[in-house]
Amino acid sequence: MSDHTTGLQLRSLIKKTGDFELSLTRVEIPEPAADEVVVRVEASPINPSDIGLLLGAADISTAATTGSGDDVVVTAKVPVQFMKAMAGRLDESMPVGNEGAGVVVKAGSSEAAQALLGRTVAMIGGAMYAQYRTIKVADCLPLPDGTTPAEGASCFVNPLTSLGMVETMRREGHTALVHTAAASNLGQMLNRICLKDGIDLVNIVRSPAQEKLLRDLGAKYVCDSTAPSFMDDLTEALVATGATLAFDATGGGRLQGQILSAMEVMAVKAMKVYSRYGSTTHKQVYVYGRLESKPIEFSPTFGMAWGMGGWLLFPFLQKIGGADAQRLRERVAAELKTTFASHYSQVISLQEVLQLDILKAYNRRATGEKFLINPNKAG
């Protein structure tokens, strides 16, 4: 591939028949336009936000493989009740991978493109699970000298999401935060931002081990949702911090309602006169992930001043506008090896993405298990 004209690309396909296929395809590498470069991708994380596109609604317990080497194909069935949600992607072979990093091996004619030749850059824009990616200069972030592709692979999704949460807090008039699945890579990053910026953060985790992990990282407020005292612990942490905004990665179960209920108990404590409508303090939960497949369930008994809603990075960045989004990006570049450092438990090749034992491992989305793909690693 020294000519950079073709390369392997990972593809996810769901057919109208309900058949799911994951495979590698050799694709042409488009010649770069004037404002584009070709990057040899050397690192791309498997974020929870990638897995939705990667595996769709496939039932992984039905997964099997055929073929060998670059021709391995993973097949599985999509349960019929989920086919409607897949309607928009049926029979389209989709490239995957939101972000990554690598070395610029070819550049378009513009000065900005030429300036990147040989540089290590971080990228955002999809189709990163591939050996080569032709991409606009504007979607690249040149990394400081001495930064490896692995160090720069997660420059966008987790760093900008965690910074976006803090930015949302400020813009919507809250002064402290609640975060669920708080021991995640993203959660640890948010914890570092909040410690650095002096923001009170209530971390909700799902085990004593996760609680210890965060406390060892300096977190002051950590509540274990599996503890019998959880609601009391949470209420106490909310009273101490005054947090009225939560970001939830689980997207299912009763946690969202429990958070709003505990916020309301805190808010009602501060009221002088009874109102059957509850407090007038606005309490908000943003759901940004779906680690939990159960439905969200809650009784709206936390007053009338509450909101729940989806939160997604890219529309948020669009809303705040170019200058503010650029300010967030610059902070990421400046603190890439400290605040925004990511850790991976395993580095895998494109071929290993298709190995069933590895597929099942990353699909678990377990805390502490985070996979980095190096598409140019030998299979």
Added chain:
Amino acid sequence: MSDHTTGLQLRSLIKKTGDFELSLTRVEIPEPAADEVVVRVEASPINPSDIGLLLGAADISTAATTGSGDDVVVTAKVPVQFMKAMAGRLDESMPVGNEGAGVVVKAGSSEAAQALLGRTVAMIGGAMYAQYRTIKVADCLPLPDGTTPAEGASCFVNPLTSLGMVETMRREGHTALVHTAAASNLGQMLNRICLKDGIDLVNIVRSPAQEKLLRDLGAKYVCDSTAPSFMDDLTEALVATGATLAFDATGGGRLQGQILSAMEVMAVKAMKVYSRYGSTTHKQVYVYGRLESKPIEFSPTFGMAWGMGGWLLFPFLQKIGGADAQRLRERVAAELKTTFASHYSQVISLQEVLQLDILKAYNRRATGEKFLINPNKAG
């Protein structure tokens, strides 16, 4: 009571012991201050929003009465799991009744107060389930000549709530509305506003009879949630109207999520490129009531651009400010006998509020059954 110094007032009490009591008390009528009047209350509706304070979390299947005449006391038990939600009102004997109308029988010294002597006025401010109410002139709306207290009893809650929904729609950039429990008094009012103002309204009802009722009132889009074709009917109505905002009176079950799902199907139909994050069209459900006691349950599979939240009239009026709130009030006064007319199935005395068969009837909150209290009707 011709001296207007004392009068009967209805009281609701929940004791720390979990005992609920509904009773009539003879209370002193406070002398009016300069900017106040004393009103002989002749009509006050039992709105769903009153029943929460009136009966609290009492289990009405345990209700019993003791005493006779004005001394009847209804007792019942509050299930222990609901006592926490009642914490703010324990051992406080609460007057009830958000709005009402009557005749001014005594006035304070100010010119504005004196001008109301003998006038029929509508009032907002609580404690209306009483023979007399001392109240600020600012909380009275003088009714046009020829308007009875019964006609003016529901000038505030339903009219301003339904106008507030339309106002919210405009302010938040939506162009059509969805309403649940749409055959209610409030729903019929909203239907009249939307017909008059040329706004597309998707009415969701719970029976063929309710569907017929609304169609007979000129409603164009009516979906019966008990029909097997409900989701298809709803999606079709949303495609036709482009409604991306719903107001929900039920506050429980799966309807809220079904509405967001159908809105997303509509929004995705308009998309040109697949995104696993769904459409970027913001879809909103405001929950303003709690006719349903089940929890809200939904799977957040309608993209990321969605919101659900509480909506309450008085904070909304505060938010839009005095001038705009006044504009809404003036429209109500001008269209009181047409757009904002309310209909009652029964007029009852204060003593009848305590009769178990009647209590159970208004607690059903059934469509078509609406109670008006005349506190000066002989018991």
